[in-house]
Amino acid sequence: MKCYDCDLDGRGATTGIGICSRCNLVVCADHGHVTPTVLHRPGGLGKATRDRPGRRVVCRTCHAAEVSA
Ligand SMILES: [Zn+2]
Ligand SMILES: [Zn+2]
Structure with a gap:
């Protein structure tokens, strides 16, 4: 792709190196931004986030x- x-x-x-997690277009290493993302546990008591961050790719747009803003 x-x-x-x-x-x-x-x-x-x-x-392309990945797919934008918002618009689902294919992006290359130049145009994509790989950012860490904190994952949330669904429901439950106590800590609501997971210990290890995941990641996702978004395009420059x-x-x-x-x-x-
Ligand atoms: Zn996008
Ligand atoms: Zn590109």
Whole structure:
């Protein structure tokens, strides 16, 4: 699969490294942001988060949207 943003930029068919967890488009290492994410336990008492963080990939558009006001 090729990176959607590279395709838009006319950079050709750059191989994607992941899929944006928001818009589900394919992103390459340049355009994707891999961020740690804290996982939550469903329900239950006591600590609601898990000890180890997971990770997810978002594309630059969704990443910019997430950090925008
Ligand atoms: Zn790209
Ligand atoms: Zn996205």
